[in-house]
Amino acid sequence: DVKVTQSSRYLVKRTGEKVFLECVQDMDHENMFWYRQDPGLGLRLIYFSYDVKMKEKGDIPEGYSVSREKKERFSLILESASTNQTSMYLCASSPGTPGTSGSFSSYEQYFGPGTRLTVT
Amino acid sequence: KNQVEQSPQSLIILEGKNCTLQCNYTVSPFSNLRWYKQDTGRGPVSLTIMTFSENTKSNGRYTATLDADTKQSSLHITASQLSDSASYICVVSARYSSASKIIFGSGTRLSIRP
Numbered sequence A: 001d002v003k004v005t006q007s008s009r010y011l012v013k014r015t016g017e018k019v020f021l022e023c024v025q026d027m028d029h030e031n032m033f034w035y036r037q038d039p040g041l042g043l044r045l046i047y048f049s050y051d052v053k054m055k056e057k058g059d060i061p062e063g064y065s066v067s068r069e070k071k072e073r074f075s076l077i078l079e080s081a082s083t084n085q086t087s088m089y090l091c092a093s094s095p096g097t098p099g100t101s102g103s104f105s106s107y108e109q110y111f112g113p114g115t116r117l118t119v120t
Numbered sequence B: 001k002n003q004v005e006q007s008p009q010s011l012i013i014l015e016g017k018n019c020t021l022q023c024n025y026t027v028s029p030f031s032n033l034r035w036y037k038q039d040t041g042r043g044p045v046s047l048t049i050m051t052f053s054e055n056t057k058s059n060g061r062y063t064a065t066l067d068a069d070t071k072q073s074s075l076h077i078t079a080s081q082l083s084d085s086a087s088y089i090c091v092v093s094a095r096y097s098s099a100s101k102i103i104f105g106s107g108t109r110l111s112i113r114p
Helices: none
Strands: A004-006 A010-013 A019-025 A031-037 A044-051 A054-057 A064-070 A073-078 A087-094 A115-119 B003-007 B010-014 B019-026 B030-038 B045-051 B056-059 B062-067 B072-077 B086-095 B100-104 B108-113
Touching: A004 A087, A010 A019, A019 A031, A019 A087, A019 A115, A031 A064, A031 A073, A044 A064, A044 A073, A054 A064, A073 A087, B003 B086, B003 B100, B010 B019, B019 B030, B019 B086, B019 B108, B030 B062, B030 B072, B045 B056, B045 B062, B045 B072, B072 B086
Parallel strands: A010 A115, B010 B108
Antiparallel strands: A004 A019, A019 A073, A031 A044, A031 A087, A044 A054, A064 A073, A087 A115, B003 B019, B019 B072, B030 B045, B030 B086, B056 B062, B062 B072, B086 B100, B086 B108
């Protein structure tokens, strides 16, 4: 079974803090994704990575950065947390064509359990 | 604009009954359509995938249909069980020459009552 784990299920941070969310997958997948999920809205893509050190912006990258130093690990960084970043954050991984950013639509994505982040 | 609209937003049915969830999309160029199930406090899990040429796909008590001409899909759940209580998310993918786009619907929250 594919396993995607996220470092925390619940996190409470103060405005202005730097926040790290970590995601690890154990299936040697090329692609990894960070989404946020808010009530009444579909999942929105923040960033994705299609290879080690390779990343692309999603639909809502503002206020976020990412890091992928190892294939199995993808980190989401909030440089200075704000209250409008209170949300559920979901990490996902999928197979893909190494070094190719556009292949992920053909593959199933496997999601982690999510991190509920509250910024006060 | 690429969009995925789901209806109803929420639905309550009695255990053992059938139900159908709807998904309309305006995504182009269409690559595939998936239905995901998301239990409370968990990440989504894929139920079915359909490409342009497929119009029905089953997974146990779940049957998905696709009408690529009208850009509509449905997810039919037969003989519902309490464990079917979850959000069901329709996800449509577009594939360009060198890029992909995945658009998520906002989901239908289904509650099964005993």
